[in-house]
Amino acid sequence: MALIVSGIGVSKGIAIGNVHLLNRGAPEVFERKLEDHEIDAEVERFQDAVDGAAKQLSGIRESIPEDAPKDVATFIDSHLLMAKDSMLSKVPIEIIREQQCNAEWALKQQRDKLEAVFEEMEDDYLRTRLNDIEHVINLIQQILKDQQFTMQMKLQPLKGSIIVADDLTPADTVVMQNQNIAGFITELGGPLSHTAILARSLGIPAVVGIQSARSLLQQDEPLILDGSSGMVLAGTNENTVKEYRQIQREQKEAQRKLSSLKNISAKTKDGQRISLQANIELAEDVGALKKSGADGVGLYRTEFLYIDREVPADEAEQLSAYKKIIRVLKGKPLTIRTLDLGGDKEFDPDFQGPLTQNPALGLRAIRRSLKDTELFKQQLRAILRSSASGPVRILLPMITSDNELVQSLSLIEQAKHELKSENKDFDENIPVGAMIEVPAAAISAHIFAKQLNFLSIGTNDLIQYTLAIDRIDDQVNYLYDPLHPAVLKLINITLQAGRRAEIPVAMCGEMAGDPRYTRLLLGLGLKEFSAHPSNLLEIKQIINKSKITELEKQTKKILATTVPSKIIPMVDALNA
Ligand code: PEP
Ligand code: MG
Numbered sequence: 001m002a003l004i005v006s007g008i009g010v011s012k013g014i015a016i017g018n019v020h021l022l023n024r025g026a027p028e029v030f031e032r033k034l035e036d037h038e039i040d041a042e043v044e045r046f047q048d049a050v051d052g053a054a055k056q057l058s059g060i061r062e063s064i065p066e067d068a069p070k071d072v073a074t075f076i077d078s079h080l081l082m083a084k085d086s087m088l089s090k091v092p093i094e095i096i097r098e099q100q101c102n103a104e105w106a107l108k109q110q111r112d113k114l115e116a117v118f119e120e121m122e123d124d125y126l127r128t129r130l131n132d133i134e135h136v137i138n139l140i141q142q143i144l145k146d147q148q149f150t151m152q153m154k155l156q157p158l159k160g161s162i163i164v165a166d167d168l169t170p171a172d173t174v175v176m177q178n179q180n181i182a183g184f185i186t187e188l189g190g191p192l193s194h195t196a197i198l199a200r201s202l203g204i205p206a207v208v209g210i211q212s213a214r215s216l217l218q219q220d221e222p223l224i225l226d227g228s229s230g231m232v233l234a235g236t237n238e239n240t241v242k243e244y245r246q247i248q249r250e251q252k253e254a255q256r257k258l259s260s261l262k263n264i265s266a267k268t269k270d271g272q273r274i275s276l277q278a279n280i281e282l283a284e285d286v287g288a289l290k291k292s293g294a295d296g297v298g299l300y301r302t303e304f305l306y307i308d309r310e311v312p313a314d315e316a317e318q319l320s321a322y323k324k325i326i327r328v329l330k331g332k333p334l335t336i337r338t339l340d341l342g343g344d345k346e347f348d349p350d351f352q353g354p355l356t357q358n359p360a361l362g363l364r365a366i367r368r369s370l371k372d373t374e375l376f377k378q379q380l381r382a383i384l385r386s387s388a389s390g391p392v393r394i395l396l397p398m399i400t401s402d403n404e405l406v407q408s409l410s411l412i413e414q415a416k417h418e419l420k421s422e423n424k425d426f427d428e429n430i431p432v433g434a435m436i437e438v439p440a441a442a443i444s445a446h447i448f449a450k451q452l453n454f455l456s457i458g459t460n461d462l463i464q465y466t467l468a469i470d471r472i473d474d475q476v477n478y479l480y481d482p483l484h485p486a487v488l489k490l491i492n493i494t495l496q497a498g499r500r501a502e503i504p505v506a507m508c509g510e511m512a513g514d515p516r517y518t519r520l521l522l523g524l525g526l527k528e529f530s531a532h533p534s535n536l537l538e539i540k541q542i543i544n545k546s547k548i549t550e551l552e553k554q555t556k557k558i559l560a561t562t563v564p565s566k567i568i569p570m571v572d573a574l575n576a
Contacts, residue, residue: 009230010196013205015183046103135169262293298530318382326390342368365398388425437461442490449501459509523555
């Protein structure tokens, strides 16, 4: 009988293969008090296990195929760094000595401490980094227990199997990719886990978050997995398998066609050139950026130069990070968004004082930068200096009032003045733009447009603030609606303001990267889309098949519709 289970699809593609069950989680920890004379030997046993883990990870690092995306190595390197970090390599030794407990127990205590710290964090991305630390701790625990899982996996014939495990590490993913597995399912993990990110980079179809997958599915049974919808089918008949093989072929063909668009420009059938730019935030995104054929970077989120690390990047480190991307872009523009710190993305625990009740409405983005002008100016100097190496634009986040804009522009002038007196090069005419992310900004877009070189609509926040929905609160996610008539009106007002002032208006929120909205946005007059590099080719394909003049009439009708439920079928008709 057929069994359908669903989880979170984190890496698209259809996989058809037989189940290979794996037990990957934390080994059970045996707790024992040591005699005085046993302590030194136990410390040595622990050190050997840590060295063993580092050696194993280095071995995997070397086995990464040359053509694998760069982020594969980056993730393994980050695990190597964690294995060598004192929080894992030294603190457990102190615990062994102070509490006279065995190595496994000491490591478990350190794990519990780290877990408590991470669980307090509000930022989803940072919280998922606990998952990486756990992977490294489990590896050390397995070596202590002499269960070298990843190495054992290397010896098993896994080609064409669908791996079903409680959890997998990035290192496992690399070993499995070398073995040509068809796909994987895990009980734990989410879309932001490094294993999920790696699966996407390596093109392995994957579904995560199917609790008790290992009891629901049996060793060697045939399985179909859909990495887009997160659906897993077991016990299917020949016909269903045939059907999915056909879908698999069609998807591969569609993917092949999409890659052929890489070197073609985005241009509508009525001849309008559309700029397709990329959103990037981590060093890992540069690989995807190169493959995407993007016309530039429309949004570089610089927060990760400040958070998720021990010390924020100083002017020199920022300059070097920006120059690295400028080199990749070879003359195409780089739009650097100044810090969007604050709210749930703060690196300085002392900065805000007591936790605010509504972080999204608090001292965030430009408000935070204008409160710490030294920090802000340091970034402006780095951005300005990078503009001597290639075309760079400055993008100011969450500008809400004219006063904020005037202050920011004055700080940019001050930074220019300083650099001039230090004889440092920069682009005197560097374009400056603002993100339109709050309703007040959209309504004031005509005022901002007069003082700026471009605008960029951040729909993620614009929708959050217009509809009063916390974008990271699961309970109200269902209300998050890019097609709400109020949101569409604000987008339209902003586009009109740009046209009147004759400055470009881009869109860099998730809406710009969602193919369901491409034709609607073209009809509204959007000419600059900025989205994650992996979405750009699909958007380009739609643009190249569209005629703006045909979309405009229908789009006007959508704008005039005030009942949200009527808008979805109208947009569907536009896409048909
Ligand atoms: C946005 O708000 O749409 C945006 C692009 O900024 P972020 O997602 O970084 O807040
Ligand atoms: Mg935003």
